[in-house]
Amino acid sequence: MALGTVNADRFQIRRLVVHLARLAVFVSIIVLIHLQYAKSSARVTPIADLSVDQVDALFPAAATLVGVASDDGRMAVRDADGQSLGYVVQTSPQSDHIIGFSGPTNVLIGFDDQDRVVGFTILSSEDTRDHLLEVQQSERFMSSLDGKSRDEIGHGAVVDAVSGATLTSLAIQESIIHRLGGEVGSLRFPAPLTLDDVKRLFPNADHIEPDPVHASLWSVQSAGDPVGQVLRSSPAADNIVGYQGPTDVLIGLDRDGAVVGIAIGKSYDNEPYVGYVREDSYFRSTFDEMKLPEIAKADLYEMRVEGVSGATMTSMAVADGVVAAAEKHLAQIEREASRPKRRSEFQISVHDIGTGIVIIAAIVIGSTSLRANKRIRIAFQLTLIVYLGLIAGNLLSQAMIAGWAKHGVPLQMAPGLTMLAIAAFACPLLSKRNIYCSHLCPHGAVQQLIKGRIRYQIKLGHSVSKLLMLLPGLLLLWCLVVSMAALPMSLVDIEPFDAYVFRIAGWATIAVFVVGVVASLFIPMAYCRFGCPTGRLLDYLRFNARSDHWTVRDWVALSYLGLAIWLSTGH
Structure with a gap:
């Protein structure tokens, strides 16, 4: 009996050890996948770590780089005789928040001594490989900023996107413009609102005009009387991606500032997902009668907002875009440096x-x-x-x-x-x-x-x-x-x-x-x-x-x- 008990104990111990070893193998593989992704998705190539080889495409005569980057991120480029050829700047980390098809891109921009662009090149990217390759192979796009001044680019010198890689190329443009000049208007949704767009929210509207201060806000009139306003989620939500791209949402506000509904504008997301959201009247009434301060502070989990069946990622991106638009609009009005923080509480549907x-x-x-x-x-x-x-x-x-x-x-x-x-x-x-x-x-x-x-x-x-x-x-x-x-x-x-x-x-x-x-x-x-x-x-x-x-x-x-x-x- 004692021998049998000992053997049974040994069996249990051996089985536990082997089983823990299996679990350790599985967990180790999961950890390695996580660490590998974190390593491969590192967005920043520190500018101080640049090599001459990396700037050769922009400055073929480059021989040396200044050892320490200047305060604004510039790094001087010199030839073999020590003469200045110009300087380079990276878009990362300042523009890392700008997402293309699936991630940000770190761009190296070269300027001559007169602050004019000699070219730009891709240092690293988290975007989809095929889309990035399409952009890099477009000679028209890659040379589109050549000869332009830093000031021109900083104020939004827009060029045509690359067909087949629209989001990636637009994100690269925005990254460059943001890095050199700060906030810019939307490159993804540059077209102004039309009366037909607004009539989906205000059927009796006969005149619209943009707000002179807030580019995303439009006033709506009917028979000469103001009936409300329309706030666009773009560009505030241009980097909120659903299944495959951002969506422009129109938010209708009555004269008291309460939401009368939302309408789906142009979208880079996939059909039929966008269509499902357009057709779901229940989802589009999510923010009805709420005012922008309420929306800006809204917790979608607390509101129990559920996505449209079959288009969850697209619809939740639309809802997030409405919140982001409210946040940014109020931040502009109040001149605050940061947006209100959203709570992230656990909710069960x-x-x-x-x-x-x-x-x-x-x-x-x-x-x-x-x-x-x-x-x-x-x-x-x-x-x-x-x-x-x-x-x-x-x-x-x-x-x-x-x-x-x-x-x-x-x-x-x-x-x-x-x-x-x-x-x-x-x-x-x-x-x-x-x-x-x-x-x-x-x-x-x-x-x-x-x-x-x-x-x-x-x-x-x-x-x-x-x-x-x-x-x-x-x-x-x-x-x-x-x-x-x-x-x-x-x-x-x-x-x-x-x-x-x-x-x-x-x-x-x-x-x-x-x-x-x-x-x-x-x-x-x-x-x-x-x-x-x-x-x-x-x-x-x-x-x-x-x-x-x-x-x-x-x-x-x-x-x-x-x-x-x-x-x-x-x-």
């Missing part, structure tokens, strides 16, 4: 509560004899598909895990999804049950419902099954490489989960969904067994009968960690 209830139900059903009740099981599977999948859109994916590894867990923005992730990872770590795959995944529920529904079933040989089971691990490897090497690949495309939000799903995601479901008709749980990297990850972290053994999977995981370490060193 109806969908978050629903997701929490589903999670609790899944744990109860998966941990008790209820899982053997066919009626309960089928009803719950349908609940997962309809509510958690099609309505709430809460599914775990490699794209989500990689994004959270880079940016952190969005507890305040997505508490329901956060709770789902906690349940998904905590249950395998603390028990023998992979609750997410068996009782929480809508796609798993689809496969369970169709399992064995047709008579003809394909039986795979042992060798074929073993070969196919390598695919999820290879997909995990691909996710690691994409995340660590910052490859311009979308991890969304390798899994079917975005297909549940079908209005925004891409063709690659839909194709994976269709192939997986069709395969599962003939091979039970085909996608879960042979195609799901997220399920394979959760299964790796699960307690099982061989949790006390260091297996081949552990050596593979360790090799992934070694690869992550190697990639983090810059290879």
